[in-house]
Amino acid sequence: MPKETFYNLPDKKRQLIVGSAISEFAAFGYDKASITRIVNKCGIAKGSFYQYFEDKKDLYFYLVTKVSEEKVRALEPVMQKRGQYDFFTLIRELFLEGLKFAARNPQITLMGDWLFKNKGHPIYNEIVGVGLQSAQNIYTEILEEAIKKGQVRDDIDPGFISHSISSLSVSAVEYYFQAREEKKARVRKFDEGMIDTIDLLIDFLKNGIGTKGKGRQQ
Amino acid sequence: MPKETFYNLPDKKRQLIVGSAISEFAAFGYDKASITRIVNKCGIAKGSFYQYFEDKKDLYFYLVTKVSEEKVRALEPVMQKRGQYDFFTLIRELFLEGLKFAARNPQITLMGDWLFKNKGHPIYNEIVGVGLQSAQNIYTEILEEAIKKGQVRDDIDPGFISHSISSLSVSAVEYYFQAREEKKARVRKFDEGMIDTIDLLIDFLKNGIGTKGKGRQQ
Amino acid sequence: MPKETFYNLPDKKRQLIVGSAISEFAAFGYDKASITRIVNKCGIAKGSFYQYFEDKKDLYFYLVTKVSEEKVRALEPVMQKRGQYDFFTLIRELFLEGLKFAARNPQITLMGDWLFKNKGHPIYNEIVGVGLQSAQNIYTEILEEAIKKGQVRDDIDPGFISHSISSLSVSAVEYYFQAREEKKARVRKFDEGMIDTIDLLIDFLKNGIGTKGKGRQQ
Amino acid sequence: MPKETFYNLPDKKRQLIVGSAISEFAAFGYDKASITRIVNKCGIAKGSFYQYFEDKKDLYFYLVTKVSEEKVRALEPVMQKRGQYDFFTLIRELFLEGLKFAARNPQITLMGDWLFKNKGHPIYNEIVGVGLQSAQNIYTEILEEAIKKGQVRDDIDPGFISHSISSLSVSAVEYYFQAREEKKARVRKFDEGMIDTIDLLIDFLKNGIGTKGKGRQQ
DNA sequence: CATGAATGAGCTTTCATTCAT
DNA sequence: GATGAATGAAAGCTCATTCAT
Numbered sequence: 001m002p003k004e005t006f007y008n009l010p011d012k013k014r015q016l017i018v019g020s021a022i023s024e025f026a027a028f029g030y031d032k033a034s035i036t037r038i039v040n041k042c043g044i045a046k047g048s049f050y051q052y053f054e055d056k057k058d059l060y061f062y063l064v065t066k067v068s069e070e071k072v073r074a075l076e077p078v079m080q081k082r083g084q085y086d087f088f089t090l091i092r093e094l095f096l097e098g099l100k101f102a103a104r105n106p107q108i109t110l111m112g113d114w115l116f117k118n119k120g121h122p123i124y125n126e127i128v129g130v131g132l133q134s135a136q137n138i139y140t141e142i143l144e145e146a147i148k149k150g151q152v153r154d155d156i157d158p159g160f161i162s163h164s165i166s167s168l169s170v171s172a173v174e175y176y177f178q179a180r181e182e183k184k185a186r187v188r189k190f191d192e193g194m195i196d197t198i199d200l201l202i203d204f205l206k207n208g209i210g211t212k213g214k215g216r217q218q
Numbered sequence: 219m220p221k222e223t224f225y226n227l228p229d230k231k232r233q234l235i236v237g238s239a240i241s242e243f244a245a246f247g248y249d250k251a252s253i254t255r256i257v258n259k260c261g262i263a264k265g266s267f268y269q270y271f272e273d274k275k276d277l278y279f280y281l282v283t284k285v286s287e288e289k290v291r292a293l294e295p296v297m298q299k300r301g302q303y304d305f306f307t308l309i310r311e312l313f314l315e316g317l318k319f320a321a322r323n324p325q326i327t328l329m330g331d332w333l334f335k336n337k338g339h340p341i342y343n344e345i346v347g348v349g350l351q352s353a354q355n356i357y358t359e360i361l362e363e364a365i366k367k368g369q370v371r372d373d374i375d376p377g378f379i380s381h382s383i384s385s386l387s388v389s390a391v392e393y394y395f396q397a398r399e400e401k402k403a404r405v406r407k408f409d410e411g412m413i414d415t416i417d418l419l420i421d422f423l424k425n426g427i428g429t430k431g432k433g434r435q436q
Numbered sequence: 437m438p439k440e441t442f443y444n445l446p447d448k449k450r451q452l453i454v455g456s457a458i459s460e461f462a463a464f465g466y467d468k469a470s471i472t473r474i475v476n477k478c479g480i481a482k483g484s485f486y487q488y489f490e491d492k493k494d495l496y497f498y499l500v501t502k503v504s505e506e507k508v509r510a511l512e513p514v515m516q517k518r519g520q521y522d523f524f525t526l527i528r529e530l531f532l533e534g535l536k537f538a539a540r541n542p543q544i545t546l547m548g549d550w551l552f553k554n555k556g557h558p559i560y561n562e563i564v565g566v567g568l569q570s571a572q573n574i575y576t577e578i579l580e581e582a583i584k585k586g587q588v589r590d591d592i593d594p595g596f597i598s599h600s601i602s603s604l605s606v607s608a609v610e611y612y613f614q615a616r617e618e619k620k621a622r623v624r625k626f627d628e629g630m631i632d633t634i635d636l637l638i639d640f641l642k643n644g645i646g647t648k649g650k651g652r653q654q
Numbered sequence: 655m656p657k658e659t660f661y662n663l664p665d666k667k668r669q670l671i672v673g674s675a676i677s678e679f680a681a682f683g684y685d686k687a688s689i690t691r692i693v694n695k696c697g698i699a700k701g702s703f704y705q706y707f708e709d710k711k712d713l714y715f716y717l718v719t720k721v722s723e724e725k726v727r728a729l730e731p732v733m734q735k736r737g738q739y740d741f742f743t744l745i746r747e748l749f750l751e752g753l754k755f756a757a758r759n760p761q762i763t764l765m766g767d768w769l770f771k772n773k774g775h776p777i778y779n780e781i782v783g784v785g786l787q788s789a790q791n792i793y794t795e796i797l798e799e800a801i802k803k804g805q806v807r808d809d810i811d812p813g814f815i816s817h818s819i820s821s822l823s824v825s826a827v828e829y830y831f832q833a834r835e836e837k838k839a840r841v842r843k844f845d846e847g848m849i850d851t852i853d854l855l856i857d858f859l860k861n862g863i864g865t866k867g868k869g870r871q872q
Numbered sequence: 873c874a875t876g877a878a879t880g881a882g883c884t885t886t887c888a889t890t891c892a893t
Numbered sequence: 894g895a896t897g898a899a900t901g902a903a904a905g906c907t908c909a910t911t912c913a914t
Contacts, residue, residue: 005877029339031249035905045879050906110338117335119392120328121247156422160415163393164386171385174337175378197378204423223894253888263896265891274888441873465775467685471909481875483912492909546774553771555828556764557683596829596851603825604818610773611817633814641858659898689884699900704885706898 002062006052016042017052019107021059022067026110030060030123057123064115064127067108074101075138087146088206094138095169095198102173103191109177113170139165165205172201220280224270234260235270237325239281244328248278248341275341282333282345285326292319293356305364306424312356313387313416320391321409331388357383383423390419438498442488452478453488455543457499462546466496466559493559500551500563503544510537511574523582524642530574531605531634538609539627549606575601601641608637656716660706670696671706673761675713676721680764684714684777711777718769718781721762728755733792741800742860748792749823749852756827763831767824793819819859826855 006014020042024033035056039049053059078093085093102109118124139162146152176194224232238260242251253274257267271277296311303311320327336342357380364370394412442450456478460469471492475485489495514529521529538545554560575598582588612630660668674696678687689710693703707713732747739747756763772778793816800806830848 008877027338029249029336031247034903036903046906047879047881047908048877050908051877056905114336114338118247119396156418157415159397160390160393160419164389164419167385167389168382171382172378175381178337179377197375200374201378201382226894252886254886264889264898265896266894268889269894444873465685465772467683470907472907482877482910483875484873486910487873554683554768555832556681556768592854593851595833596826596855599829600822600825600855603821603828607818607821608814611814614773615813633811636810637814637818662898688882690882700885701887701900701902702898704887710884 002053002058003051009052013044017044018063018066022063022111023107025060025063025114026107029114029118030121033060057126060123061127061130063111065132067112068132070105070108071098071101071112074098079138082142087142087149087151088202090142091165091205092198092202095172095202096195098169099173099176099191099194099198102176106177109173113173116166116170139169168201168205172198220271220276221269227270231262235262236281236284239277240285240329241325243278243281243332244325247332247336248339251278275344278341279345281329285330288323288326289316289319289330292316297356300360305360305367305369306420308360309383309423310416310420313390313420314413316387317391317394317409317412317416320394324395327391331391334384334388386419386423390416438489438494439487445488449480453480454499454502457495458503458547459543461496461499461550462543465550465554466557493562496559497563499547503548506541506544507534507537507548510534515574518578523578523585523587524638526578527601527641528634528638531608531638532631534605535609535612535627535630535634538612542613545609549609552602552606604637604641608634656707656712657705663706667698671698672717672720676717676765677761679714679717679768680761683768683772684775687714711780714777715781715784717765719786721766722786724759724762725752725755725766728752729792736796741796741803741805742856744796745819745859746852746856749826749856750849752823753827753830753848753852756830760831763827767827770820770824793823822855822859826852 006017009017017038021033021038024038024041028034033056035049036046039046053062075094075097078090078097081093082090115121115124115127140158143152143158143162143165147154147156147158227235235256239251239256242256242259246252251274253267254264257264271280293312293315296308296315299311300308333339333342333345358376361370361376361380361383365372365374365376442453445453453474457469457474460474460477464470469492471485472482475482485495489498511530511533514526514533517529518526551557551560551563576594579588579594579598579601583590583592583594660671663671671692675687675692678692678695682688687710689703690700693700703713707716729748729751732744732751735747736744769775769778769781794812797806797812797816797819801808801810801812
């Protein structure tokens with residue numbers, strides 16, 4: 001937990017620090033992220049940093065929590081209409097909102113995804129131990145609900161499928177960044193194309209694991 | 219590229235070094251992998267290491283190439299029957315063979331997957347720049363073929379879908395290791411269960427993106 | 437020398453600061469004593485501290501002086517009866533009073549003894565240079581007097597013997613603390629035992645360096 | 655324990671390092687001793703230091719052990735004639751030999767005495783825990799023996815008296831250095847005077863705690 | 873006069889890489 | 894070719910002291 005001093009800082013400075021740190025962790029991952037580089041980036045003294053945070057880990061935990069909260073907040077509007085949507089529409093909205101969030105906050109996304117992809121890293125277990133629930137948990141939950149409601153086949157392993165779905169979600173974001181970079185596309189235009197792509201993805205999810213499936217014979 | 223001296227080494231010693239290095243990169247990722255630990259593990263002198271390899275990066279490139287080749291070789295038998303299988307059967311075989319390979323070579327798999335998951339890492343671009351094609355490329359290729367043959371819908375973005383498929387592949391392996399760990403299952407019994415899971419995954423891929431799809435109405 | 441501001445402080449606050457500082461120096465010695473910990477302990481601001489004292493050294497000098505004065509004050513009653521006592525009785529009273537003082541003020545004692553034992557430390561010479569006379573000086577003085585009065589042999593080096601006596605004094609206190617700790621003795625009971633020990637010590641001092649000594653032939 | 659590398663060093667270099675380190679610890683004590691200063695003093699690279707020793711503590715333990723052994727070795731000849739000497743002669747020889755050792759090895763002595771005087775320091779307990787016996791133990795042992803043999807009164811607390819004696823021993827060395835410094839005496843001449851001083855000290859010890867004592871009435 | 877944030881030199885330690893034998 | 898000691902830049906972190914309000 002950051003120290004009092006950090007919270008007492010003027011908003012602008014605090015955001016500057018947070019921003020610098022996020023972009024550092026986004027670019028280098030946990031281990032190679034350098035406190036020295038962070039303080040240089042945001043123009044504070046090394047000593048000041050340690051008046052704001054206990055240590056590197058403290059900063060990282062703070063950021064991960066914050067980032068996770070921000071993401072949850074971004075998905076909140078969708079989650080609130082949870083009752084009205086069927087499973088696939090819900091997933092679709094989550095994917096779309098996730099992509100929009102990623103487009104708005106690429107650094108945050110990169111940082112978050114690093115952790116998602118480095119579950120073998122010691123820091124991951126510490127964070128999970130501290131009680132942060134990952135985005136993946138959301139999917140497990142709503143998937144189980146969907147099975148109960150008969151919207152999804154009951155012969156699947158929900159653990160496996162939700163694991164797959166969150167992978168797909170992260171993968172889609174990754175693809176989005178990668179493709180945008182390569183094609184140097186105008187973001188606006190490009191994003192529209194992305195919506196179709198997501199729709200397609202959802203479509204194939206649905207017809208794959210949905211209950212309807214008259215044509216699901218192998 | 220390793221130096222001449224490395225290739226002049228007796229097979230056994232070379233394999234010892236490779237094995238030690240792989241398990242190091244598997245356990246710690248690129249950054250935290252330690253040359254010191256590697257040379258200790260395989261009992262060679264620090265100086266010798268630098269007579270075999272230019273530097274850490276050189277070793278890593280070599281291993282990644284080698285590992286990638288090994289994986290390709292493992293999937294070769296399947297790929298050779300490429301003509302006989304339809305797309306989904308082919309994918310199924312690839313997934314299964316991939317899982318078997320992972321079970322036989324967990325270290326190699328971990329090391330490979332680290333790279334797959336750290337595409338943002340500086341080292342990734344260097345490797346791609348050097349010209350290593352990833353496993354993902356396989357999927358793009360056969361997917362495009364499948365579209366041509368009418369086995370897969372032609373309204374999909376092959377780049378995106380193949381990206382998704384390779385994510386699913388890696389994700390499945392990850393899930394496999396994770397679940398096996400948690401359940402401390404007997405490997406034999408456990409693996410059988412995994413086949414069903416893969417079948418399910420393929421099934422949902424097929425009925426999702428296959429052309430048949432009478433029941434694919436949204 | 438503390439600044440004006442320090443002396444303008446309300447008594448209670450001043451004492452609080454002094455107490456916190458003493459216990460800090462007692463526990464950690466000069467080098468490892470932390471200004472931060474001191475100000476936290478007594479609840480003043482870091483900046484305030486530097487409005488009271490020039491720096492860490494200034495505080496330390498002040499405390500050493502103060503502590504030394506307090507000790508002198510504690511021994512004053514004994515010293516005033518100096519004329520009535522013979523040397524050994526005087527020493528005995530000083531040792532006893534010193535032990536009592538130590539028992540009442542363990543922190544002060546620890547702090548003082550640290551300095552006594554770290555005469556090689558840069559800070560020691562600075563303090564002596566500034567003109568603080570140590571407790572040892574007392575012994576030199578009264579020892580010389582005793583020689584004059586014929587109570588102590590005149591073939592001794594008074595410098596050396598007084599040095600030895602003050603060492604014994606500090607050593608006795610150290611032993612007292614140590615033994616009390618180990619035996620977890622009730623302070624009351626334990627202290628009584630200590631009186632005998634002191635008596636013994638004095639006895640051996642006396643018959644060692646006293647003039648009487650018919651039996652002193654080697 | 656130092657690493658292999660250290661023991662493989664040429665004697666001269668090893669001694670250079672040991673010397674630099676000892677003089678550093680002698681001058682600054684454990685906490686303030688600086689690895690940077692040590693490596694600069696003996697002209698090795700910072701990294702080299704850590705190929706010789708695990709860390710600062712490792713170096714310190716090594717030195718303390720070494721220094722302690724050297725001192726024991728210096729006193730060995732005396733201790734071997736233990737049977738032939740009576741207690742006071744033995745003590746006298748030990749004191750004298752100790753002084754000579756101190757005169758020959760002032761740095762070593764300073765370093766050793768720092769530890770002796772800082773028994774409250776965390777490092778002390780660690781060292782004792784590791785099993786290094788202090789010089790004080792010698793005195794306890796031979797004192798108890800002397801009591802058994804009837805050379806020393808049996809109404810004393812051996813723990814306390816041996817504690818006092820070792821204090822006197824250290825104190826004498828301290829006095830020796832101090833006085834020599836102040837008087838800038840020629841070492842040769844000065845040392846001779848010191849012998850008399852020691853004789854005197856032993857004399858007063860003997861007639862104090864010896865059994866003979868017809869004249870020990872208070 | 874009180875406050876507490878800001879500072880930066882200094883610390884111990886690590887590690888890929890080079891060098892000398 | 895093999896060895897392993899030597900190197901030094903850079904890391905995370907501490908803390909007495911100064912500064913701005």
